[in-house]
Amino acid sequence: MRRLTEVIAERWPDAPPYAGKFTEVVPHLTIADGQDDGVLDEIEADVLGELPFASRVPSVDLMVHDGTKWQERVAFALRE
16 A cells, blocks of 8 residues: 555655655554544454454545545556
């Protein structure tokens, strides 16, 4: 995922990841956001026992934020 991010940033330098706010982009998976602390604690306890994990990624989605929520703009299939 790190290399994919680098390639995309090289291809479209006028649109850097996170608007260029970070010098290094660390790939991550957001599982939950904005829930109460109790809910987040429960999710963390459930997930910790499953890490690390491996997965195949058949596609990536371009997400855009409209000021209120994130929406998928387009999906790109990846080659195997």
